[in-house]
Each structure stands twice: as structure tokens, then as C-alpha cells.
Amino acid sequence: MTSPAARPPTADDGDKNGASASPVPSKQFGSSGDKSKMNEDSAATDQSNASGPRRKRVQERHQARKRGPAQPSVFSRRDRSRSPKNAAGDDSRQRSRSPLRRRSPAPEEQPRQRKRPGGGSRMGIVNPEVMRRRQEEQEQRERAREEEEMRSFRERGVSDVVRQHYNAVPERGREWRKTESKIKGLRSFNNWVKSTLIQKFSPDEEFALRFNDTKDWANDSGGPPPMEDKRLLVLDLGCGKGGDLGKWQLAPQIVDLYVGLDPANISIEQARDRYVSMRSGRGQRGRRPPPSLFHAEFYPKDCFGEWLGDIKIIQDVGIDANAGPGGSLMASRWGGGGFDVVTSMFAIHYAFESEEKTRQMLSNVAGCLKKGGRFIGVCPNSDMITARVSAFHKKRKEREAAKPATTEAPEDGEVQEDDVCEWGNDIYRVRFPGATPEDGVFRPPFGWRYTYFMREAVEEVPEYVVPWEAFRALTEDYNLELQYRKPFLDIWEDEKNDRELGPLSERMGVRNRTTGELNMTEEEKDAVSFYHAFCFYKV
Numbered sequence: 001m002t003s004p005a006a007r008p009p010t011a012d013d014g015d016k017n018g019a020s021a022s023p024v025p026s027k028q029f030g031s032s033g034d035k036s037k038m039n040e041d042s043a044a045t046d047q048s049n050a051s052g053p054r055r056k057r058v059q060e061r062h063q064a065r066k067r068g069p070a071q072p073s074v075f076s077r078r079d080r081s082r083s084p085k086n087a088a089g090d091d092s093r094q095r096s097r098s099p100l101r102r103r104s105p106a107p108e109e110q111p112r113q114r115k116r117p118g119g120g121s122r123m124g125i126v127n128p129e130v131m132r133r134r135q136e137e138q139e140q141r142e143r144a145r146e147e148e149e150m151r152s153f154r155e156r157g158v159s160d161v162v163r164q165h166y167n168a169v170p171e172r173g174r175e176w177r178k179t180e181s182k183i184k185g186l187r188s189f190n191n192w193v194k195s196t197l198i199q200k201f202s203p204d205e206e207f208a209l210r211f212n213d214t215k216d217w218a219n220d221s222g223g224p225p226p227m228e229d230k231r232l233l234v235l236d237l238g239c240g241k242g243g244d245l246g247k248w249q250l251a252p253q254i255v256d257l258y259v260g261l262d263p264a265n266i267s268i269e270q271a272r273d274r275y276v277s278m279r280s281g282r283g284q285r286g287r288r289p290p291p292s293l294f295h296a297e298f299y300p301k302d303c304f305g306e307w308l309g310d311i312k313i314i315q316d317v318g319i320d321a322n323a324g325p326g327g328s329l330m331a332s333r334w335g336g337g338g339f340d341v342v343t344s345m346f347a348i349h350y351a352f353e354s355e356e357k358t359r360q361m362l363s364n365v366a367g368c369l370k371k372g373g374r375f376i377g378v379c380p381n382s383d384m385i386t387a388r389v390s391a392f393h394k395k396r397k398e399r400e401a402a403k404p405a406t407t408e409a410p411e412d413g414e415v416q417e418d419d420v421c422e423w424g425n426d427i428y429r430v431r432f433p434g435a436t437p438e439d440g441v442f443r444p445p446f447g448w449r450y451t452y453f454m455r456e457a458v459e460e461v462p463e464y465v466v467p468w469e470a471f472r473a474l475t476e477d478y479n480l481e482l483q484y485r486k487p488f489l490d491i492w493e494d495e496k497n498d499r500e501l502g503p504l505s506e507r508m509g510v511r512n513r514t515t516g517e518l519n520m521t522e523e524e525k526d527a528v529s530f531y532h533a534f535c536f537y538k539v
């Protein structure tokens, strides 16, 4: 496939600075104690900005939350790598689906029916109408089974399509993305939103309190906690080509370890190359010198179809197979994973192919997070989808009411061209090939497939609606508590004047330095409004 990135593109995407194929350097956790900063020119404000916007961010982060008990130390080997509880020890969840199921056995394989005395004579007197009905029922059952087989086949196909697509996405240079791209405003904006999430929610509570002038820590400790010892362990589900590595390098609280997973193996190699290049110091442009760059590991992995506990680094950091429904209370109270942050940017919509995958994704997230850990991400906003779908049906009904009645009704399940719900503009398009709910409410919440197209970036790739309320309800089963959820353009309104995120937006080319306006066309704004960002806390 020659198409570029099948997703909302970001300015960092595919940015390689002389990537090499050398292996990942050996583990060097905790190589430096210097404090992270947005970049060189904001370094001076980093330690001293406890007032105003910083405080607002801290309050937003920790509102309505209570502190959990102390965390077990990280990197202790806590091998909880068996299947999660809700997999009920069923290995089949780990395996790929079986191929198309066998049809009914051939007649010669059927067990021989024992003849009953007089049976033959009775055959002749069976009502032909009854025989016909039985025959029809049999055929119906066959059809239903075949449809089910095809559905299962198609589902497996979708994962492959997605993986192949991302593998085929070429890496374009940073320069091209910043200058020639027709959607450079949108790319920069998406990157700024991701940076904003990382800045706001990646620090742990203790770190955040250091910048809050209430100084809660002062009562019992007599001083701020020694932050040199508290570094972040970060897991990125669907890390792609490593476009967010630079953002993590600039996280307020220093990152010690970054683990990037993605089923697209070529993307994983590109991410690893990018990291190696960062480590070598090429193209660092005022960032931390390589010695203090975190250790990183990258693996090809389907994070929504498989348990992550078979990856050594995940086991070493800690993964709790008891996370989720049915997990033991003790395990959930004292156990838990070892990661501070699990992030998934523009990826969780692939999990919504089925309930099984969604739950697997949540088991992985909750299993990897320590208590108090954060799950941060961005994905399509189902409120936007619901509004568009219900508006579409309203118009369709008005059209139908105005039309003379037709004689030919569509066959069951057939979707007429007029019934295809789609919207977008010159740069993006969302299209539901199948039927959509009239009220725009997606019930049951899984498997609502649409295709997404974005100019320069995305050929039509299958994605799934993430019905937000259903998702949020499900997260409760996994001890994940919603802390923050905001549409992209609202994030801009809220944060554009923040003393760090505002200037960052200018450096990233998101805001015009002269006019103060967003550097996006109306079409780009429409496209980014399709998304929202979220943060959950593991409680």
C-alpha cells in the first residue's frame, strides 16, 4: 500500500534524524537527576511557576481523588504473567481465532440412524408442508452459521488491514511536515494536544504537589520529597513510529523507562531507530543531552487482542493478572502493576471491534498500572459521531416523508446509498458502510465500524466507534476512575493562555505569534473536533 499514515497525523510523525539500525542500548535506568523542562527557554520558569495556571492544572488533576496506600517499589520482579482473571484461565483468548469453522459433516460422516420399525412407512405420510418448513429451517441455520463464519473471518481481516496499512506508511521528514504538508496546522495541533496531556497528567501526585503552593507534604516530611528518586515508567500502547518519544523527553517529571508496543512491526523498527538516533544526540535541538534520555524498549504486539504479561520488561516492571472484574480484593488493594503511566494515543478505537478486545485492552491497562497511575490518551469523540449520525437520520426521514412511496422495499440488511451515513470535508471523511442507529446511540457498544480518510495521511481505514459512556462504565470494572475528558478544541480554549502550554503552542507552530489565532483552516478545525482526550486514574 502506498498510502501514508492512516490516522490523524501529527507533526512529529516519522521524524527520523539519521536513524540507525543499531540495537537498543543496554538498560540504564536512572542515569541522571536533572529536572525535565519544556525546553531550554522555559527552563527558568520550570521550578518557580507554582502560581496560576500550574496550580489550575494540579487541581484539575487531583480533584475528587484520595491518595491510595504507598506504592510497592518498581522494578521488583513481580511476575503476574498468567492470563487475566476475566480470561478465566482460558488460553483460547490468547490464540488467534480458529479458521473458518467446518460445515456440517458430509452424509458419509454422519452417524447412521437406527431404523425404527415402521419408520419407512411413516416417511410417506409426513405432511409435505412440515417437510418444507423443516428444510427451510435447516437452510436458515446454515445461512446463519455461514454469516457468523464470514463475520469472524472479516474481523480477523480488519486487524491485518490495519497493521499492514500502518506498516506501509512512509516516514516523511520533519521539514516536509512543517512546510509542505497541506495539513501542517492540524499535525502541529494534534501534537500540541498530546504534549498538553503529557504535561498535565504524567507527573505523579507527589511531584505535582511540589508545584502547588498548598505544600501538603510539609506537615510530615519537613521538606519536598526527593524527586531525583521518583522517575516515571511509561508504557505506550500503539506507539506507532515513536512520534511521541520527544514529548516524553520533555515531560515535567523525568521518565526512566519508556516501553513502546504496536502490532505494526515495521513501525516498531522505525520507533526503535528514532530512539537510537535520539540517544546518539542527533537532532536534539535544545533538549536534554542524551545521557539523561530514558531507557526505551519496543516490541511488536497486539495490545488489544493479547495479554501483555509475556513481555519480559512488562513482567519485570510488574503486571497484575487480577486487575478487572472478579479480581481479588487483596490483590487489587496491595497488588497492581508497576507502571506510572499507560498512554494510548489515537489507538483505542481499534479495541472496540469487540467486547473481548475492549476488555483485554482494559485488563492490560489496569494490570500494568500501579495504584495512582494514570491512563492517558486521545480517541474519536462519540458525542460528535452521535450528533452527526442522528442529524443524518433526521434529514433522511424528512427526505423520505417528502418522497412518494416506492413499490420496492430493500431486502433485509441491505443498505441503500441514500442510507449511508457519511460526513467530512476536503481533508477528512468518516463513512459508515452499514446501518447506523437512528438516535445515534450505539447499542451494544462494540463493533460499530466506519472508515476514516484523511488527505495526505489516511486512506480509508476501518475504525470502531468508542461509545464513551459505555466505555467509562466498563472502566469502573478495572478500577479506573475518570479524571478528565475534553474535546480537542475545548482543550485549546482552556490551555492556550497557560504560562507553559501557551508559549509551547507558538514554538510548535500551533498559534500565530502575530495574530494569536490558531494556525488552522476551518476544515482542519472541523477535522480535529472529531477527537477528545482523556485521563483515568487507577484507584
Ligand SMILES: C[S@@+](CC[C@H](N)C(=O)[O-])C[C@H]1O[C@@H](n2cnc3c(N)ncnc32)[C@H](O)[C@@H]1O
Residues within 6 Å of the ligand: 006, 007, 008, 010, 013, 162, 163, 166, 237, 238, 239, 240, 241, 243, 244, 261, 262, 263, 264, 267, 301, 302, 303, 304, 305, 344, 345, 346, 347, 350, 351
Ligand atoms: C493513529 S496511529 C497512532 C500512533 C501514535 N500513538 C501516535 O499518536 O503518533 C494508531 C496506531 O495504533 C496501532 N494499533 C492498531 N491496532 C492496535 C492494537 N491492537 N494494539 C496496539 N496498537 C494498535 C496502529 O498500528 C498504529 O500505529
